[in-house]
Every structure is written in C-alpha cells, then in structure tokens.
Amino acid sequence: MKNRELQAAWKYHEGTKQSYWSVRSSTHFLDWANRPQPFKIYPAIETIALPRDLLQTGVAALAAISERVPLTGGDAVPDLRELARILFFSAGITRQRKYPGGEIYFRAAACTGALYEIELYVVAGELKGLDSGVYHFNPANMSLGLLRKGDFRGNLALATAMEHAVAHAPATIACTGTYWRNAWKYAARTYRHFGWDNGTVLANMLAVAAASGLPAEIVLGFVDAEPNRLLDLDTQREVSLCLVPIGRVSERSLPPPAKAPALGLETIPFSKREMEFPAMLEMHDASSLASEEEAAQWREKRPVVPPPASAGEAVCLQPLSKEEQPADTIEEVILRRGSTRTFDPAASITLAQLSNILDRATRGLPADFLAPGAQLNDIYLIAHSVHGLAPGAYYFQRERKTLELLKHGKFRGEAGRLGLEQQLPADACVDVFFLADLKRILEEYGNRGYRAVQLEAGAIGGRMYLAAYAQHLGASGLTFFDDEVIEFFSPHAEGKSAIFLLAIGKALKRKAL
Numbered sequence: 001m002k003n004r005e006l007q008a009a010w011k012y013h014e015g016t017k018q019s020y021w022s023v024r025s026s027t028h029f030l031d032w033a034n035r036p037q038p039f040k041i042y043p044a045i046e047t048i049a050l051p052r053d054l055l056q057t058g059v060a061a062l063a064a065i066s067e068r069v070p071l072t073g074g075d076a077v078p079d080l081r082e083l084a085r086i087l088f089f090s091a092g093i094t095r096q097r098k099y100p101g102g103e104i105y106f107r108a109a110a111c112t113g114a115l116y117e118i119e120l121y122v123v124a125g126e127l128k129g130l131d132s133g134v135y136h137f138n139p140a141n142m143s144l145g146l147l148r149k150g151d152f153r154g155n156l157a158l159a160t161a162m163e164h165a166v167a168h169a170p171a172t173i174a175c176t177g178t179y180w181r182n183a184w185k186y187a188a189r190t191y192r193h194f195g196w197d198n199g200t201v202l203a204n205m206l207a208v209a210a211a212s213g214l215p216a217e218i219v220l221g222f223v224d225a226e227p228n229r230l231l232d233l234d235t236q237r238e239v240s241l242c243l244v245p246i247g248r249v250s251e252r253s254l255p256p257p258a259k260a261p262a263l264g265l266e267t268i269p270f271s272k273r274e275m276e277f278p279a280m281l282e283m284h285d286a287s288s289l290a291s292e293e294e295a296a297q298w299r300e301k302r303p304v305v306p307p308p309a310s311a312g313e314a315v316c317l318q319p320l321s322k323e324e325q326p327a328d329t330i331e332e333v334i335l336r337r338g339s340t341r342t343f344d345p346a347a348s349i350t351l352a353q354l355s356n357i358l359d360r361a362t363r364g365l366p367a368d369f370l371a372p373g374a375q376l377n378d379i380y381l382i383a384h385s386v387h388g389l390a391p392g393a394y395y396f397q398r399e400r401k402t403l404e405l406l407k408h409g410k411f412r413g414e415a416g417r418l419g420l421e422q423q424l425p426a427d428a429c430v431d432v433f434f435l436a437d438l439k440r441i442l443e444e445y446g447n448r449g450y451r452a453v454q455l456e457a458g459a460i461g462g463r464m465y466l467a468a469y470a471q472h473l474g475a476s477g478l479t480f481f482d483d484e485v486i487e488f489f490s491p492h493a494e495g496k497s498a499i500f501l502l503a504i505g506k507a508l509k510r511k512a513l
C-alpha cells in the first residue's frame with residue numbers, strides 16, 4: 001500500500017517549502033505567451049444550457065456556512081435549477097476584468113493566481129430537467145457537456161466502497177485538479193494549491209447546498225482510478241480530488257456499475273506546450289487508494305485529539321447575538337466576495353467580528369475523514385488591530401472558544417515577512433495561520449492525509465472568506481515562508497507544519513482625486 005509509505009508526503013512537503021532563499025534562487029518564470037486557458041473546453045460534445053435566472057435561497061451566509069441540513073429521513077433531490085445554482089455559486093464567473101494581455105474571468109471562489117485549475121463534473125441519476133449521465137460543468141457559458149449517457153452512480157458508489165452519502169445521492173459532483181493550469185505559475189507547489197483552491201470551492205458548494213436544503217459532504221475515500229476513468233481523465237494532466245454527494249434518496253435506487261470504456265474526447269489545449277512536474281505526479285500516486293478495501297479502511301474515523309492544556313492568559317470569543325448577526329444571503333455574499341488587494345492599515349475590526357469568523361468557520365466540516373467536531377488544522381493568529389484584543393500572537397482553542405495569548409506585541413513587520421514579504425498581511429487587522437501536526441496526520445491517514453489537511457484548510461479558509469464578507473470586511477488568502485511561520489509561533493507550534501494563511505481586514509478606500 002503506497003499510501004502508507006510516508007516518506008513520499010514528507011519528500012513533497014519539504015521539497016515545496018518556500019523560504020526567503022528558495023524564492024530568490026528559483027529559476028521558474030512566467031512565460032506569458034504560454035499562459036494556460038482558464039477553461040476546459042470539449043469542442044465536439046452535446047451541451048445542455050444551464051438556467052441563468054437562479055433564485056436566491058434567502059438563507060443568511062453565516063448560517064449557510066455553519067449549520068448542517070437536518071436528516072429528516074425524507075428524500076432531498078435537486079432539480080436542474082438547484083444543481084445549476086450550486087455549480088454557479090461554487091465555480092461560476094462572477095466578475096470579469098480586462099488587463100493589457102486579455103481578460104480575467106473571476107470566479108465565485110478565491111483561487112491562487114486566479115488560474116482556476118479546479119474542474120467540476122456531475123454524475124447524476126435522472127433529475128427533474130436533466131437526464132441521467134456524466135457531465136462536465138463549463139462555467140464559460142454556463143453549460144453541462146455530456147460525457148456519458150446513462151446512470152453511472154453505481155460506479156462511484158463502488159469506488160467509495162459504498163460510502164453511505166455517495167450510495168444514496170441522486171447526484172455527485174466530482175472535483176478535479178488540472179496540474180498545468182496552476183503549475184504554469186506555481187510549479188510543483190501546485191499540489192498544495194489543489195487542496196486550497198478545491199477547498200474554497202467546497203466552502204461555497206457546501207454552503208449553497210445547505211441553503212438549498214440539500215445534504216452534502218466531502219468524500220475523500222475512493223479508489224482513484226475509478227472516477228478518473230469514469231470522467232475520462234488523462235491522469236498525467238488532471239486527477240480527481242474529491243467527491244461531493246448532493247441530496248439524498250432514501251431507497252437504494254442505485255443501478256449496478258456500468259461499463260465505462262475510454263472515450264478519448266477531444267479537448268482544446270490549455271497552452272501551446274505543457275510542462276510536467278514529476279514531484280506532483282509522485283505525490284498523487286503515493287496518496288492514491290488502490291482497492292475498495294483500502295478506501296473503506298481509510299475512511300474509518302480517527303479519534304478526536306483532545307485539546308492541549310491551556311497555555312495561560314486567554315480571551316473568550318464574543319460572537320454577536322443571533323439578532324445582531326448580519327442577514328446578507330449566501331448568494332449576495334458570494335457575489336460580493338473578491339480578495340482584498342490593499343488593506344487599510346489604519347482600520348480595525350471588532351472582537352465580535354473576529355469571533356463570528358472563527359466560530360462559524362470552525363464548527364466542523366462534513367467530511368468522510370473527520371469524526372463530528374474533529375479538525376486537522378490548528379488555528380494561530382497574529383492580531384494587529386482588533387478592538388477588544390491586545391495586539392499579539394494567539395492560539396485559537398477551538399473547543400473552549402478562547403484565544404490563548406502566546407506573546408504580546410506589535411508584529412505587523414513580522415507578519416509581512418511571514419506572508420512572503422507582501423504588504424497584505426502587514427496591513428490586515430488580523431492574520432489567520434493554519435498549522436498542522438503533519439506527523440500525526442500522516443501516521444493516521446497515510447499520504448492521503450496530506451490531501452485531507454490541505455483541502456480542509458482551503459475549505460475552512462473559504463468559510464472564513466465568506467464570514468468576513470458577510471460582515472462587510474475584506475480578506476485574502478496568502479502564501480508564506482513555511483519554516484519561519486513555525487519559528488514565529490514556537491515553542492507552542494514546535495513540530496507542526498504551516499499549511500495555509502488568510503488575512504482579514506478592511507479594504508483601503510481610495511480617495512477621489
């Protein structure tokens with residue numbers, strides 16, 4: 001079982017760390033003439049236009065990201081309009097902007113470099129408005145491209161060793177990552193970005209599904225080769241990352257697995273030429289599951305790790321009361337979201353706003369690899385300007401909902417340095433760092449734990465983006481100098497690894513000339 005040969009994940013992780021010196025000595029450059037197209041286009045398949053007049057659910061964003069759909073026992077089956085709403089608010093085009101070399105089509109979820117390497121597919125049974133089939137979502141023209149006719153949900157269910165939600169889902173969305181589309185800029189670090197960028201898409205997807213009254217969860221325990229074959233992926237270039245069963249049918253209406261021969265469908269090349277980064281292919285291979293037994297075993301819930309003893313002085317979270325919570329709907333917030341490009345260094349946020357973000361985003365993801373309430377990532381913060389919280393470094397004690405002081409002080413300069421010497425983390429009101437005990441995670445989950453921890457960070461980070469924008473604040477994902485982050489938060493963080501970073505604050509309002 002390759003998944004248990006943990007040196008593969010360590011090799012990838014160590015090999016893709018960023019440091020002051022690695023950034024300066026890198027020979028990788030941006031070849032603008034070879035910039036990849038941000039869409040996967042099949043020129044010769046039947047397409048189904050998706051409805052664009054999407055009704056809003058009216059559900060408040062803060063509720064949508066944090067409350068689960070109660071299991072009523074009844075059926076919850078999306079129709080085409082609801083499916084379209086989920087796809088659009090997860091990966092649809094929400095804004096576009098011209099630049100000298102062309103046009104950027106911004107999407108519903110944040111993505112490193114706006115390169116949008118995550119693709120979505122739908123494996124559906126018969127739905128109102130949609131025949132059963134395997135489809136590719138094309139956000140460029142809001143359509144579904146038909147890859148296979150017929151009901152292939154049995155194939156996916158078998159690949160997950162009959163995971164309950166997949167086996168009972170009227171439709172499952174498969175998320176994939178296209179290496180080159182992101183590696184053009186980020187080279188081998190793209191495999192980490194797969195988790196982050198898929199994660200922000202998932203934050204939106206789970207929220208909009210919940211707002212639509214449809215249960216949904218993240219499934220990572222599957223035999224990789226099966227969805228790859230079903231989606232007809234060229235696995236040197238694109239691989240399945242996770243499955244998201246949407247809705248539930250109480251009766252086992254699953255058809256048996258059907259034959260899914262290779263299709264070899266034509267797609268338009270992303271670039272004139274693509275480069276391969278073997279470190280990522282190796283990492284993916286080493287974290288793949290080869291059999292249904294392995295998938296079932298992988299999914300077995302790990303015990304929840306008890307919280308560490310309190311480090312001393314702590315501040316309790318103070319979220320707003322229910323009546324005071326902003327009611328902006330999940331759709332309004334997704335349409336409003338866009339990474340803040342300049343934070344106002346003179347602005348501050350309140351402890352209540354920060355509390356809302358931390359509380360709502362960390363109530364636990366519905367995922368096959370997490371016991372209820374469990375979380376792989378630990379949250380550390382550098383507070384610069386939060387009313388009610390002294391400037392300093394903190395550890396978020398999730399179970400007790402407290403912020404434990406690690407060190408008092410003004411650390412704007414340090415935060416800028418940790419965030420790859422960018423201005424954004426120095427000017428934000430607070431920087432949220434995701435750190436993880438990779439040693440424990442890899443021992444428990446094998447190399448696939450590396451996928452899980454990156455994906456979880458992206459999804460929680462995506463929820464934090466939404467919680468910030470629900471409160472009319474700004475946010476931006478950031479990249480970082482791996483080891484310096486750990487040094488900064490040590491001794492508390494000793495032995496952990498840096499996974500993800502999000503800055504939160506208020507956008508600088510430009511003065512009219």
Ligand SMILES: Cc1cc2nc3c(=O)[nH]c(=O)nc-3n(C[C@H](O)[C@H](O)[C@H](O)COP(=O)(O)O)c2cc1C
Nearest residue numbers: 106107109110111112113114196338339477478479
């Ligand atoms: C995980 C992650 C890391 C990011 N890192 C940086 C960064 O280091 N610097 C930066 O300016 N923007 C960063 N961004 C912001 C992206 O550039 C931004 O999401 C992308 O351009 C799409 O724009 P939008 O978020 O406004 O939709 C990051 C975004 C994510 C999701």
